[in-house]
């Protein structure tokens with residue numbers, strides 16, 4: 318065995334933000350934890366993301382997943398604070414209203430209906446007439462027909478890899494980057510096999526995002542590719558994250574404006590696709606025409622872990638005995654800390670203190 322691969326209470330395979338949240342929450346419960354990541358910490362979907370900490374914009378019914386997103390959004394500020402306390406660094410999180418825009422009469426009616434059901438569900442949301450929306454957000458395009466405002470936030474995920482890595486180390490977690498896990502032997506004494514050697518852990522959590530089926534064949538998770546764009550726009554001052562059909566636009570504290578993302582089922586093809594870039598450019602410029610004169614700073618892609626039945630996998634898989642924490646698809650940043658806390662409670666034998674049945678891997682036994 319490689320000396321670096323010390324045996325631990327919990328081995329977390331996959332160092333995306335969900336695996337890191339599980340590791341930090343488990344460590345806070347007093348467990349000895351290792352994270353095994355084949356690339357670098359938060360180097361995949363978790364730094365490709367738009368970083369919107371939001372739950373309400375695209376929801377039209379009250380479902381368990383909607384509640385998980387809401388609770389995830391509400392739990393996230395504590396995570397940002399924890400990362401900042403552990404590292405002394407600014408993680409780029411800010412709370413602030415996000416705005417959903419309607420550009421046609423039909424979209425206005427849909428937005429009104431959406432706001433009406435959310436208000437009936439006692440959620441914090443407001444419908445704005447175009448003049449009031451433009452008063453609050455002077456950069457809005459001239460043709461909007463209405464807007465809805467939600468109490469959300471955003472985080473600059475592109476800053477995350479070194480910050481989250483540092484937070485794990487500061488918390489006393491063993492971090493193995495560049496460590497490809499090739500298999501997990503299950504049973505009473507689970508063993509994580511890597512190219513560098515084996516690691517024994519009392520409990521193993523698979524948080525390998527879109528790559529989960531590599532270690533657990535047959536699990537219904539597929540990659541959902543997203544294209545994102547960033548513009549250098551320090552002279553613009555956007556007060557809200559803007560949601561439009563087909564994408565969201567957010568400005569970071571350093572002036573960059575990011576727009577994304579597409580949703581494509583094309584496997585793990587990282588290449589930029591011309592039509593997708595065009596679609597993102599059109600969406601961004603139609604939402605904020607002033608971007609047309611700004612330098613395009615970067616374009617990138619990432620792979621969301623999309624569960625084909627629409628629900629994340631959180632909890633113990635009764636077939637393998639492994640814990641799963643993945644499948645958060647479009648809202649994995651938002652739900653990361655809440656998921657980490659739930660899984661940590663399960664790992665320490667506590668009640669999850671959350672109705673996780675809809676997300677339980679128990680449902681895989683029927684697959």
Ligand SMILES: Cc1cc2nc3c(=O)[nH]c(=O)nc-3n(C[C@H](O)[C@H](O)[C@H](O)COP(=O)(O)OP(=O)(O)OC[C@H]3O[C@@H](n4cnc5c(N)ncnc54)[C@H](O)[C@@H]3O)c2cc1C
Pocket residue numbers: 330331332333334335336353354355356357358359360361362363364365366367368369370371496497498499524525526527528529531532541542543544545577578618619620621622642643644645646647648649650651652
């Ligand atoms: C373009 C885009 C925009 C998005 N925007 C938002 C947003 O605005 N808000 C939001 O909440 N969510 C957003 N998401 C979704 C969010 O990014 C994901 O749901 C979340 O990052 C998933 O985290 P994860 O830790 O499960 O997966 P990942 O971050 O992909 O991490 C999985 C890790 O496991 C590692 N791994 C895999 N197999 C192995 C192995 N065998 N051995 C060792 N390591 C392994 C990988 O290298 C990877 O680092 C977006 C995603 C994309 C792609």
